[in-house]
Amino acid sequence: MADPVLDLRQVTKSFGALVASDHVDLDLMPGEIHALIGPNGAGKSTLIKQIAGELRPSSGTIRFNGEDITAAPPARRATMGLARTFQVSALAPEFSALANVMVAVAPRAGGVFRFFGRALSDRALTEPAMAALQRVGLENRAEVPVSELSHGERRQLEIAIALAMKPKVFLMDEPMAGMGPDGSQRLTRLLADMKAEAPILLVEHDMDAVFALANRISVMVYGRVVATGTADDIRANPLVREAYLGGDDA
Amino acid sequence: MRAETLFNLVLVGGLLAVALIAFGLEETFTITLVTKVAIFAIAGIGLNLALGQGGLVSFGHAAFFGLGGYAVGILSSHAQNYEPLMEWPFLVEGTTFMPVLWLVAVLVSGIAALAIGAISLRTAGVYFIMITLAFAQMIYYFAISWPAYGGEDGLSIYVRNGFPGLNTLDPLSFFLLVFAVLLLVVFLAARLQASRFGMTLEAARQNALRVTSAGISPYRVRLVAFVISAMITGLAGALYADLNRFVSPAMLSWQTSGEIMVFVILGGVGRLAGPIAGAALFVMLEHFLGGLAEHWQFFLGLALLGVVLFARGGLAGFVLKERGRG
Known part of the structure; x- marks a missing residue:
């Protein structure tokens, strides 16, 4: 075994x-x-x-x-x-769905201590994040702030974040x-x-x-x-x- | 976002325009006032990084403002008196060369922030406010009781320090130098805000669990932000010392911490150019109301109350008519 x-x-x-x-x-x-x-x-x-x-x-x-x-x-x-999803969503409410996933991608794609380049146009972040959103069916809601997502969508987003962490x-x-x-x-x-x-x-x-x-x-x-x-x-x-x-x- | 860019340009352009008009009208004092606005704005941009983006309400940024000032005061007074800072084990002389002074001011503030932040960031909320205040007060009382550099009376810089190719004694030249530093700081702050680091710092403010569960320690991110924030405020302190040609413990006092916070809150927490608007408003209130009433702070208090009650986003938020951040 x-x-x-x-x-x-x-x-x-x-x-x-x-x-x-x-x-x-x-x-x-x-x-x-x-x-x-x-x-x-x-x-x-x-x-x-x-x-x-x-x-x-x-x-x-x-x-x-x-x-x-x-x-x-x-x-x-x-x-x-170890990737975890929460009973009560643990998301950054002011950020878009995509940005929430990007935060989780960053440590695995070169680290977070980069001070100069624009994160939102960094394809090393956006591409894996979009791919994860696609898997949970949120690709059309990528730009929507989390505070405007429905309860169900937030749960999906949590899973997308976990997926993005590989x-x-x-x-x-x-x-x-x-x-x-x-x-x-x-x-x-x-x-x-x-x-x-x-x-x-x-x-x-x-x-x-x-x-x-x-x-x-x-x-x-x-x-x-x-x-x-x-x-x-x-x-x-x-x-x-x-x-x-x-x-x-x- | 577009509207905010315009707002930022108007503010920065306005600052330059006022200085140039004042120069045309030979209103030297006004140039000094505008220079003060620019310096306060830099200090505020520094604090805004910790307070606005990081949600770290530091009530001790006067420590870094003052340390920056004292770094300049101490080094230049040694140079002007031809007394080396130390002779053993190696010779360290003072200097009146601004770029070196700025570098020292930034480094000293950064190292102090690393120590203060490493301890303070283990707390949160009201405790963080109080512990940063306590550290700043410690440095304040140390400065008061250390006679070598003027103690309570402060320390004069006889001649404004020099910058290659510029006559810094000329008010407009000094303003333009400060203005250039402000532009650089705004540019760097904008890049930082949009960077991976800025994104992670913001995420940690909104929900620390989000960041932790992604494998990032919020403590480390906040500590780095706190240090950068202090370095910027320390640079402002260095410029302020040269503007006044004088440093005193007042730069380190809790009132100064409060004032830096006022620039940020008046202008708009988390807004890139918020501190410029806030500092301008503050200096105007101080100047015009100070001429009318001895206790002009009463009106400053009213203005603050108005902002907190009716315009949460500060001046920037009020003008841009948005509730959220850009």
Whole structure:
């Protein structure tokens, strides 16, 4: 078996008495979509934040391609190839969609410490940025300021930014949230396509999308991973049905 | 964007025109006033890079303005008194040669900003404002209590320093020199604003997470911006020392920090030529109202209040009738 791209061992994060991550073991294999599901407050976003470097685990280790990144700052992890999309969009609102993607392209196309040339006419930035916008279907909205984009378009833009980073792992925190059924379907196809480029750790509430996409699913409840397996395993797991899926959802 | 370019040209052209007309009318004092506007504008452009583009509300830019001034004052006073700055381990003499003085002023300000910024930029918001103020006050009190260079009384430069090919004592020649520096600074600031670095700095102001998750440390970007910003303001301080032929701790005081901020806010935060408009307005208010009322700052306060309440984009935003930035 291949080595995991992302490997969490006994990751624990406590805020006072609250244990948000409780000895979590989780890995992400090359070429797969690993979905992380669980009820609200289960600690999924806290876990994503620890992987991205926004939060430091209280204990445990996080390895990325074999390298221990438990203490690495977020910018360094992004440089190493961790691309993240946010539950609440993290975009520069005054910038156009294109400029937002260009900001993410710059570190990989010569660096940001260039003080003289015009960024907007720098083809080393605009071309990869346009290509990424095209993949998510935003090429006609490239010049529109983010503040005028719809909610769904902002989600697409987040993904375009992640794509433009040419990452080794996608960390996606509820990319489907607030998308209409059409949007979700389009996004599902895009994600299926993206996993060929890099594996995806997907936090998602949209169960249709999760069951359609995920190679493996992990279920988190109260900070602990209670089950990991294929879609069928998870559907059949009585513990999971009780804790999360309930009667009507499965 | 087109309208803004026109606005910038009108401002810069207006500055030159006023100086030339004043020269024709032999109004030497007016030339001095316009020179002051140009110097304040440079200081403001420096701060605007940190404040407008970077969102870094520095309340300590007087430190760099004053350091630039003192760099000129100290070096030229040594040269004029024929006293070397130091003799051991190697001889360092003062100089009255402006390009060297400017270079030293820019370097000193930049190094100070590197140290101050490295610490201050670990904070944000009100704490950043207060810590930059605290650093500037430290330097201010140091200048007051250091008798070697005049202490509280300040330091006079007997003869304005020289620039090759120019008689800098002639008001118009000195103005044109300052004006040329202003044009260069505006040009560099415009390029910087549109560059990759400017784009990243702006993005970090709008949403630091955007930049971090792209693999860029906002801290590093902001530190570089802070240093460049301080260097420009330090250059303005060097010119101001030569305009007045005098430097004093007042250049380092928090009032000066506030005034530089006023140039930026009056003119339009984040606007390329905003500080020129702001500095012009400030000097006009100071001159005309100062003649009418002793406490002219009262009216400056009213003007500021008006800008903050009714014209958020400052003079530039008001004239250009836009809310966003170009």
